Structure formats: C-alpha cells, structure tokens
Amino acid sequence: MRAIGKRVIAFGLVNVPVKIYSATEDHDVSLHQVHDKDGGRIRYQRRCEIDGEIVPYEHIVKAYDSGDQTVVLTDEDLSSLPEERSNEIEVVEFVPDDQVDPIMFERSYFLEPDSRSSKAYVLLRQTLEATNRTAIVKFALRQKTRLGALRVRDGILMLQGLLWADEVRQPEFSSLSETVQITDKELDMSSKLVASYESDFEPEKYDDDYQIQLQKLIDAKLEQGDTIDTEATFGQESEGEKGEVLDLMEALRRSVEKNRGEKGSAASAGKAGGSKVSGERATRGSRKKAG
The missing domain is CATH 2.40.290.10 (Ku70; Chain: A; Domain 2)
Structure with missing residues (x-):
C-alpha cells in the first residue's frame, strides 16, 4: 500500500x-460509454462557456456562485x-x-x-x-x-x-405513525425465524454476484468474438485530453501486439514507425487499464 x-x-x-x-x-469492473450505433467512445469535454475552448485540468479552479456574483478560489487560496x-x-x-x-x-x-x-x-x-x-x-x-x-x-x-x-437526515415517515398491534405468537414465531438464521458474521463468505456475472458476460463476449476494435472505439484524443502515461506494461503489450499485426499484413508493412506507440496511445492504453 x-x-x-x-x-x-x-x-x-x-x-x-x-x-x-x-x-x-x-x-468494480470498469465500463465505458460508447455510441450504440458505431461503438465510438463517448467523451465529456471541459469546455469554457465564454470562449468555447476545451480547458485542461491544470487551468481549472473552483468557484462559488452567490447568485449575483461568482467568487473564484484558487488552489493557493484554499491551501492558505x-x-x-x-x-x-x-x-x-x-x-x-x-x-x-x-x-x-x-x-x-x-x-x-x-x-x-x-x-x-x-x-x-x-x-x-x-x-x-x-x-x-x-x-x-x-x-x-x-x-x-x-x-x-x-x-x-x-x-x-x-x-x-x-449531514445525517432525520426520517419522517407518516406510515409509521399509526399504531400496529403485534401478538405474542407473531413475535415468538419471528424470533424463531431469526434463530434459524443465527451465525457469526464472516464477510469473506460473501461475493459481489453482480460483478462476477458481469465479468463472465464480458469474458463470454470476448471468446465469441462479439467485440469492436478498441483503438477505433477510443478515437482520436484532442490536445486537452492527453494525460500522463500510467501503465508502462500496458503500453508495451499493445506495442508488441500491434507490431505483430503489422508484420502479418502486407498492406501495412510500408507504414513507417507503425510499431511505435505514441504518447496518445500509451495514455489510452493506461486509461483502459485503470478504468
């Protein structure tokens, strides 16, 4: 850690x-949003409403809207x-x-x-x-x-x-305001039901069934070939979307696979520098790994 x-x-x-x-x-299994028509990756852009430009994270600061005025708070302001x-x-x-x-x-x-x-x-x-x-x-x-x-x-x-x-809300349920009568026999039977379930809590006994089933579904689709090209899905990143390379092993793995594919294709054999992974592809590979 x-x-x-x-x-x-x-x-x-x-x-x-x-x-x-x-x-x-x-x-949790990492999922992306794509266009159902062509599988293109859906991206959200940080676009300035005044000049229409896409703003990188390093130029984004926090602000408070009082209604009539907006107060801008920089990282230096907050750290002070x-x-x-x-x-x-x-x-x-x-x-x-x-x-x-x-x-x-x-x-x-x-x-x-x-x-x-x-x-x-x-x-x-x-x-x-x-x-x-x-x-x-x-x-x-x-x-x-x-x-x-x-x-x-x-x-x-x-x-x-x-x-x-x-931050803790107070519950106000009108349905619990009415008087409900519970008989001794009902309470006794309910207590017996509880006793039949009694155990010591061992959290490792429980699994996230949804995530397990989701991974099985993904593995089945990969095995059956029900996939789309990852590079085409992720699309071309703009300058404002480039990020730090997070996973070197993923970049190397994709480089080897891409290089093997190009060697097996006569049509792509003449592409110079095709076996190199650009900074953009390394970034996309790392983001795919990190989710």
Whole structure:
C-alpha cells in the first residue's frame, strides 16, 4: 500500500506521528460509454462557456456562485486556510465505543507509526482497548475539514471519517405513525425465524454476484468474438485530453501486439514507425487499464 499522507495524532502533550493509508478499495469492473450505433467512445469535454475552448485540468479552479456574483478560489487560496495547513489529528474527546452511530461512518483509513519508536502509538492503542473508548478527532484531508473516530481494529489504529451532525437526515415517515398491534405468537414465531438464521458474521463468505456475472458476460463476449476494435472505439484524443502515461506494461503489450499485426499484413508493412506507440496511445492504453 502507498501512504496518502502523514499526520500527528495529538492528545494532551502526547504526539503520535502516523502515516495514513486508505483502508478500502473498489473492485468494480470498469465500463465505458460508447455510441450504440458505431461503438465510438463517448467523451465529456471541459469546455469554457465564454470562449468555447476545451480547458485542461491544470487551468481549472473552483468557484462559488452567490447568485449575483461568482467568487473564484484558487488552489493557493484554499491551501492558505489554517485548517488545511494543519497536520494534526486532534483528539477532542474519548467516548464509549457504542455511542458512535454507524450511520455517521464515512471513509476508513489505516494508521501506521511514522517514527523510530512506536511506543506512543502502542500506548494509545492499548489505552483505547483497555478503556473501551473511541477517540473523537478533528483533522484535515484533501481540502476538507473532517470529524473522525479513532479506534482499534486487529491491533491497528483505524481512523474513520464521520459525517457532521447536520449531514445525517432525520426520517419522517407518516406510515409509521399509526399504531400496529403485534401478538405474542407473531413475535415468538419471528424470533424463531431469526434463530434459524443465527451465525457469526464472516464477510469473506460473501461475493459481489453482480460483478462476477458481469465479468463472465464480458469474458463470454470476448471468446465469441462479439467485440469492436478498441483503438477505433477510443478515437482520436484532442490536445486537452492527453494525460500522463500510467501503465508502462500496458503500453508495451499493445506495442508488441500491434507490431505483430503489422508484420502479418502486407498492406501495412510500408507504414513507417507503425510499431511505435505514441504518447496518445500509451495514455489510452493506461486509461483502459485503470478504468
């Protein structure tokens, strides 16, 4: 895993330097949008409404629309905020573990000690375990101030982002306002049904059936030849769409396959430089790999 940042857990006069790692990842099959008529890749362009030009990411900044006026906020403006500059994970209180409602949980991060001595890290971990407490913290990450819960999972300190209180909606269902009578026999039978399903939760027993079936469908179409040419599908990129080469192995693989195809075709044998992968094709190959 690659760390996404470094922070210092601060509670009292104790500082615990840590590295932050994303605790979860997405394994969904990557899909693109194409034109059903000819299979051409559908692309979304970042076009300026004033001059009509396509704008590359490095020239795009954020803005706030107040209705009558628009305030432009540059990266420098946002990074100048005191909370954004802070590298602390500030412990504000310790609460009983069962007082943190799971509905508030957002993203999860693993924390690794980032110092020669991990004693402060281990001390905090053992303290949380011994007291059955969760540390409520405030921290800044990716230009956003966050509330978090610091707890222990399998001997590792875990930081879980929390929603702010006003981000959790209050349910108002009129259908639950009416009185419903449940008999003892109904409740007893329902409890027996629950008992018949009782088990220990083992998340590894479950698979994402949709993604498995989707991959089987894709593999079947590849095997049956129900495909279209990838290069023709991706089309020609404009200057504003070129990106960084992300996957060298994918570029090399496509180079070898393209070179073999050209050697087997007399019509394309005279194309000079045809075996080389341009920066655009390497970019397209890497994007196809990365989804």
